[in-house]
Amino acid sequence: MLDNLTQRLAKVVKTMRGEARLTEANTAEMLREVRLALLEADVALPAVREFIAKVKEKALGEEVIGSLSPGQALVGVVQKELGALMGADLGPDASQLSFAQQPPAVILMAGLQGVGKTTTTGKLAKYLKEEKKKKVLTVSADVYRPAAIAQLESVTKQVGADFFPSTASDKPVDIAKNAIDWAKKHYHDVVIIDTAGRLAIDEAMMQEIAAVHAAVNPIETLFVVDAMVGQDAINTAKAFNDALPLTGVILTKLDGDSRGGAALSVRHVTGKPIKFAGVSEKLDGLEAFDPARMANRVLGMGDILALVEEARKGVDMKAAADMANKIKSGGKFDMNDFRAQLAQMKKMGGMAGLLDKLPAQFQQAASGAxxxxxxxxxxxxxxxxxxxxxxERAKPELIKANRKRRIAAGAGVQVQEVNRMLTQYEQMNTMMKKLKGGGMMKMMRGMKGMMPGMR
Structure with a gap:
């Protein structure tokens, strides 16, 4: 995600950090590089101009010039202003959803057709159910797109939320009102209304969604926009912002956007906070958007907090503690333990997802993988x-030639793959023995050789 912008800015940051003394000349050169990087990333020109002006003003101020390490201080300014560009200046609570009304809290989803609005409605239902412990009802007011209602019903069932049925012959305003009445009677905390999209902005679409908005008075009106469409996202955002009292933005497909222009521009154009970002196609691939942490990621500094949160969600803490105690007390690391470690890696969102949250130098180390x-x-x-x-799982040393052939046949692989896996198990086993003696750094150095694909 945002790869091109991150690579360019990470280089500039590295150069800045190395400067022992800042002059108007070398500061201007660095700002020129930052400006080019932002423009290449398809960031809106007004946003770039404002950003560069603010950084320049602070870069030539006493706080940076008088610093013992002005290069580091300038990085801090860039980091802070990049966060502000994405909404950090709106305050820590701006990106939070509001539930400050008599239940049910109504969330209206708006956006063009094809941006992933229906799937995002399901993802948001899952997020609210699991992270905020809310009882969620979804409803589709999209009576135009074939199978839109069935699609929302399907994703809602997959995430374990409740669905209010509607038909293509119903009127969108009636659908929304009926869903809210149902939610009140059945004690739902939140109703998410998925509205119809169009292939382009048109007057009829805007009038219809404005009518739905007036009828239900939602506490949140979220504009869903595809991060990959660049400058078009900005134009669409402006049109929706003029037609509706938006309260926030959800960026979809941010994982597929190597440029990042929309992420940096939409907030600037609408003045509304980005509340969520779609970071994968999976139904748990929706992250609450944190501008300061996203600025770190864009600058190649990584998002270690997100990594920790991912680990906390995916890792069975009791199992991890049991494993640590087993190793410390001299217990043997067997194939069952190795299988459990592999399962934990899969739970944490896959290696690509984890790598994306690491600082640039770690990403570069694994760039060939x-x-x-x-x-x-x-x-x-x-x-x-x-x-x-x-x-065999308890005593891998039992696995000789005949057993290897049987295991390979059962798994549908070649015997060589069984041998390779046993070698990787042995490497992990060796590291676990070092852990017992407190050799954490040795273990970290050995990780690169053990991880599949990380050569």
């Missing part, structure tokens, strides 16, 4: 272990 191939290898390794008997 094929992440998709690595994830496939993890799945195959799990399949190989699943083909072993309980005795």
């Amino acid at each position: 094929n992440m998709d191939q690595a994830e496939k290898q993890v799945r195959r390794m799990c399949g190989i272990i699943d083909s072993m008997t309980p005795a």
Whole structure:
């Protein structure tokens, strides 16, 4: 995500940090590089101009010039202003959804056709149900797109929320009102209304969604926009912002956007906070948007907090503690433990997702690795272990030639793959033994050789 912009800005940041003394000349050169990087990333020109002007003003101020390490201080200014460009200046609560009304809180989803609005409605329902512990009802007021209602019903069922049925012959305003009445009677906390999109902005569409808005008076009106459409996202955002009292923005497909222009421009154009970002096609691929942390990621500094949160969600803390105690007390790291470690990696959103949150220098170290191939290898390794008997998993030393052939046949792989997996198990086993003696740094150095695809 945002790869091109991150690579350009990470280089500029590295140069800035190395400057022992800032002059008007070298500051101007760095700002020129930042400006080019932003324009290449398809950031709106007004947003770029305002950003550069603010950075320049502070870069030549006493706080930076008088610093013991002015290069570092300038990086801090760029980081702060980039966060402000994406909404950090709106305050820490701006990107939070509001529920400050008598239940149910109504959320209206608006946007063009094809931006992922219906799937995002399902993702948001999952987020509110799991993260905010809300009872959620979804409803489709899209009576024009074939199968739109069925699609929302399907994703709602997948995420375990409730769905209010509607038909193509119903009027959107009536659908929305009936859903809210139903939600009141059945004690729902939140109603999410998925509205109709169009292939382009038109007057009829705007009048219809304005009528739905007036009828239900939503506490949140969220503009859903495809991050990959660049400057068009900005024009669409402006049109919707003029027609509706938007309260926030959801960026979809941010994982596929190597440029990042929409993420940096939409907030500037609408003046409304980005509340969520779609970071994968999976139904759990919706992240609450944090401008300051996203600025870190764009500057190649990584988002370690997001990494920790991902780990906390995906890792079974009790299992991890049990494993640590087992190793410390001299217990043997067997194939069941190795299988559990692989399963935890899969739970944490895959290697590509984790790599994206690491600082640039770690990403560069792994840039030669094929992440998709690595994830496939993890799945195959799990399949190989699943083909072993309980005795083989507990005592891998039992696995000789005949057993290897049987395991390979059961997993549908070649014997060489079984051998490779056993070698990787041995490497992990060796590291676990070092952990027992507190050799954490040795273990970290050994990780690169053990991880599939990370050569």
